[in-house]
Amino acid sequence: MNTTQSVFPALLSALNECDPEAKCRLTDEISAAFSDGLLDNAPAEAPEDFRFAGRPAKPRLVPANAVRPRKMNTPEGYAAMLHAICHIEFNAVNLALDAAYRFRTLPAAFTADWIRVAQEEAGHFRLMRARLQAHGFDYGDFEAHNHLWDMAYKTAFDPLLRMALVPRVLEARGLDVTPAIRAKVEQKGDAETCAVLDIIYRDEVGHVQIGNHWYQYLCAERGLEPVALFRMLISRYDLFIFRGYVNIEARERAGFSRFELDMLEDFERGLGRG
Numbered sequence: 001m002n003t004t005q006s007v008f009p010a011l012l013s014a015l016n017e018c019d020p021e022a023k024c025r026l027t028d029e030i031s032a033a034f035s036d037g038l039l040d041n042a043p044a045e046a047p048e049d050f051r052f053a054g055r056p057a058k059p060r061l062v063p064a065n066a067v068r069p070r071k072m073n074t075p076e077g078y079a080a081m082l083h084a085i086c087h088i089e090f091n092a093v094n095l096a097l098d099a100a101y102r103f104r105t106l107p108a109a110f111t112a113d114w115i116r117v118a119q120e121e122a123g124h125f126r127l128m129r130a131r132l133q134a135h136g137f138d139y140g141d142f143e144a145h146n147h148l149w150d151m152a153y154k155t156a157f158d159p160l161l162r163m164a165l166v167p168r169v170l171e172a173r174g175l176d177v178t179p180a181i182r183a184k185v186e187q188k189g190d191a192e193t194c195a196v197l198d199i200i201y202r203d204e205v206g207h208v209q210i211g212n213h214w215y216q217y218l219c220a221e222r223g224l225e226p227v228a229l230f231r232m233l234i235s236r237y238d239l240f241i242f243r244g245y246v247n248i249e250a251r252e253r254a255g256f257s258r259f260e261l262d263m264l265e266d267f268e269r270g271l272g273r274g
């Protein structure tokens, strides 16, 4: 008797779950059941279109440019920085679950990859939330913006677009900014948070690598030239995200081609760093 069930309804419940801890637990369960072969990616009914994934009532969402900048040298400011990372990790769980749930024309390896990413992001969220709690705050105590999820929604109709713009652009940006954040955290003498950032950074290289892999795969499938397409997409989507330092070394490990890296450095220069 075949007792294998489709993973898609389970992914939908995890996506809809609003409580962060319950969402992380469901994600772990899906990941374990999928690797044990109890869930598979056999087609179920068509994916639902939803504007928002489940999230708690707090943090209050504000437009990206309305998030108040805070100085890291106050306890509140420091906690706000930890909160911002926590919020990114929470969104990253939803983004990875959404990729696994929504895009069903790809091999089972695609679903497996994004379920694994979701589970690692859930781990990051828990670790970061624990650091925030250790500093006397919790997830939801500060305002946040919804930029990451908005990009997920904008790219929900095409896995190629999603792979091009979310892991390879927004998540890869995390690789650029993490070393500077880590340096500030280290300066504070917060070794526990440094250790968490190291785990996040290590895993994030892998996630960007997965994004790069499937981006190349989809380009090949459609006979599109990956570098030219990427260049066109970032100008069309007006992605001014290359401001500041580009972590060439980490991006190279995450599978960006030399040509793309030159292009990113070019963009960076073009934006004028001063």
Ligand SMILES: [Fe+2]
Pocket: 089, 092, 120, 121, 124, 200, 204
């Ligand atoms: Fe993460």
